[in-house]
Amino acid sequence: MKKWMIETVSSTALALALVGGLGTAALHAGEVKSIAILTPEQGTDMGWNQQGVDAAKAADKATGVEVVVAENLGYGDVRPTLRELGEDGASLLIAHASGYNTAAPEIGAELKIPVAIVDSPDKLAAGKVADYTASGHQGAYLAGRLAAKVSRTKVVGIVVSGEPPSWNNMSVAFAEGVKAENPAVEVRYAVIGPAAYSDAAGGKRVTETVIASGADVIFGQGNGSSFGMLQAVETTKATDGGKAYFIDVIGDKTSIDKGFLLSSVVWDLTPVYTAMIEDLKADKFGTRNYDIKLSDNSLSLLKTKNVPDDVWAQIEAIKADIIAGKIVVEPKYDAESVHKLVKAVQ
Amino acid sequence: MALFTQSFVITLFLGAIAAGIPLLLAGLGEQLSEKAGVMNIGLEGMMLFGAYTGFLAAWASGSPSLGFIAGAGGGVVVASLMALLCVRLGLNQIVTGIALTLAAEGLTALLHFVQFSRTYPRLDGVAPLPIWPLSEIPFVGPVLFNNNAVFYLAIVLVVVFSWIYRQTHLGAALLAAGDKPAALDAAGVDVMRTRAMAVLITGALAGLGGAYMSIAVAGVFVPFMSHGNGFIAIVLAMLARGRPLWVLGGALLFGGSLSLTTALQVAGIDVPTDVIQMLPFAMVMVVLLVAGRKAALPQALGESFVRGAR
Structure with missing residues (x-):
């Protein structure tokens, strides 16, 4: 009886681990269905926030990935929003404000979802964190x-x-x-x-x-x-x-x-977000920084x-x-x- | 090019006033509210809603005066919720104040999104009312005697509130509502009405301060533009120990510090920006150390009044 119980529990644990592992692997290896972008102000400010939202939507068209926009979140604690978006199935969380640089990697690690942050070139982590300190x-x-x-x-x-x-x-x-x-x-x-x-x-x-x-x-x-x-x-x-x-x-x-x-x-952050999605699909996310330049407009x-x-x-x-x-x-x-x-x- | 020209120095002083007047108005309101026993943490939300309603009215009517009135009205709308929830229903004043601020932030951002987010209309500014011949005095004249009506009103309010607190039955009733509400009740004065009135006047002043920011200073409304001024005004009111003149001093000290930081930066002073930016807050901390030691808050501040309760 005891042996049977141990075998059953072990098998179940192994199965769960495999399913979880495979699931995570699948997430990182190409199944990018949707991404989410979080902005502190409305995406209509003719500036930073609008560029983030517009570029994410353009990247959506370029890659066929659904984009969820959470805008006007202010400069406070966005952990609840990050958690909600992650639990809703986002394959990537783009935290479009330097004020989110602490919360986003934290929630990303908790939910095992890759996050993109700004102004932190030294925080790259393969499969986990990418930075896009756009250099204008x-x-x-x-x-x-x-x-x-x-x-x-x-x-x-x-x-x-x-x-x-x-x-x-x-x-x-x-x-x-x-x-x-x-x-x-x-x-x-x-x-x-x-x-x-x-x-x-x-x-x-x-x-x-x-x-x-x-x-x-x-x-x-x-x-x-x-x-x-x-x-x-x-x-x-x-x-x-x-x-x-x-x-x-x-x-x-x-x-x-x-x-x-x-x-x-x-x-124009469209090439940046598009490259992020492509890297996510190719399991290369978090291995490089992203930038903008005159040569590609x-x-x-x-x-x-x-x-x-x-x-x-x-x-x-x-x-x-x-x-x-x-x-x-x-x-x-x-x-x-x-x-x-x-x-x-x- | 020479930096410290007359026009540059006058612009610095005008900048100090532009930053200080919203703090003065909101701070006077908070002081009134606290005297009556209501800790008005929703001040930030009242300022922001006043900034929105004021801007909307000024833009729609073309009249800054109507805008200022509407701004005060917007503040009263938020304050009436505060009065209902905290004074009438006795809910926690801190939690209610924070909730009202968050609600005002969300609502004004939503309204701005619907109305202005594609066009961002700007106002032409507010015409000054020169007080001749004082307005002709070099440096002082253009700053103090060639300003707009809200500036003069704010200064007059300092005197009026000082008089009310020291010389009138209303002032005594306000103090009693904050210190000994049961005694005030026993004397036959309606404590809830006194407190509600104080909260509504606070809303009007905070809303006017917000409208001053959006109409007279920025000339535009953007979400979250009150930028913590409501919370700074609460600090100023608490430091002022019940004295309106101290609120004026604190507001001008803070505004002046902001202008000074800009001047230091423009002059290229070799100090890290973060250190320079700390100046206004450091000033407040120094005042806190010097003046705050003897600060005495009303005994019943933050406590809801229930008739007959012990």
């Missing part, structure tokens, strides 16, 4: 060249709503672009606040101050707060009495522009009617040089690099 530095460098070309006051500003690695990277590249174009142009830098991503009032207040310091071109990086920056540019004259201009990042605000949007460093500088044609032609030539490798823009993700360079430029 090549585009930001072009934006810096453009800003220095059009600035009348010879002072430009950088306003950011936080210092996450991907934004530091673009701030550095922007300042380098300014310096490369005209070393005499001053760069002024201000952070609205710690994680002030939705602080539109702060965005306007700080941008007004930077404009009052002499800047007539503002390179702004923020989610909801970027609308405050745009509003400041629209309602505040530069110190020479002329217009101030705004260079946005990630999204395209042309549809709501009142004539003050100079350009934008536009991201996943990164581009927006042409608006406020950029003179001759200046744009020069920018296009510089872009060609970057793609050809004649100009090399190195990514630098730390805030210290930003501060050093801004001081050097001044």
Whole structure:
């Protein structure tokens, strides 16, 4: 009797282990039916959140994988949402906010579901965690060249709503672009606040101050707060009495522009998410970082009617040089690099 | 280019006021609520809902004044739920306040998504009301005497609340509602009505503060834009030890610190940004150490009043 019980329990345990193991193996080896993306704000912010949602949907079309969007989750604890999406069958959880970098790997490990996080290149874990610290530095460098070309006051500003690695990277590249174009142009830098991503009032207040310091071109990086920056540019004259201009990042605000949007460093994360899904199917997830670049148009500088044609032609030539490798823009993700360079430029 | 020009310095001071006025309005409201015995943790939600309703009205009517009124009204709507749930039904004030804030965040984000998420309309700003000839004084004039109506109202409210607390029966009733509600009840004054009135006025002030953010400062509404100002206002109210003038001082200190951090950054001061960004919060901590030691909160703060209960 005792022997029979041991054999039965052992067989059952072995069977369960095999089923579980095979199930997990199947999950990692190709059965990717659906993925989920979590965003802190609505996917209609013409910036970070919208790019994440739009790109995930585009990747859905490209790969035939269903995408579940959980947006407007705020900047608090998203563990319940992650757990719910995971238990609903998502094969991949894309945590589209640096504030989710702790919770997502934790829940991923708990549910044995791969997760993708941002701004953490050193947290790669095969089959478990992938990072997509998208580097818009090549585009930001072009934006810096453009800003220095059009600035009348010879002072430009950088306003950011936080210092996450991907934004530091673009701030550095922007300042380098300014310096490369005209070393005499001053760069002024201000952070609205710690994680002030939705602080539109702060965005306007700080941008007004930077404009009052002499800047007539503002390179702004923020989610909801970027609308405050745009509003400041629209309602505040530069110190020479002329217009101030705004260079946005990630999204395209042309549809709501009142004539003050100079350009934008536009991201397209579709290739990133598509590659993630393909890697998941090929059991290579978590073995590499994902990036965006000028050469495949996943990164581009927006042409608006406020950029003179001759200046744009020069920018296009510089872009060609970057793609050809004649100009090399190195990514630098730390805030210290930003501060050093801004001081050097001044 | 020279950095510390007159226009730059004036912009810094105006920035301090822009950051400080919402805190002042909400802080005065919280102080009133706490005096009456209601810990109003829902202040953040009232500010956010006021920011939304204020912006909506100002945008739809083209009138900032209507927007400010609607903002105050929006705050009252959320506050009326607080009054119903906490004052009338006696539910836990902390839990209710947090729930109302979360609900306001979700609702305003949803409404914004439906109405504005494709167009992001912006307002033209609020015309200043110059007080001549004071508005002509260098530096001080453009900052203090060429401001908008809500700024002047907020300053006047500091005086009005100080007078109410010190000189009127209403002030005494508010204090009693927070300290000895049973005694107030025995004196024939309706404790629940007193507390409910305080909560509703708090809602109006917080909503006006939120509307100030969306109409007069940002000129745009985005989800979550109150950005923790309601919670900072609660801290300021608690530090102020029941004195409206201290709320004013705290709000301007915090706003001024924010402007100072921007100035330090723009000037390229060689200090890590994180250290500079700590300045406003460090200021509050210093004030807490200096002033908070003697802070005395109402004895019945946070406790629901049940007539006849011991």
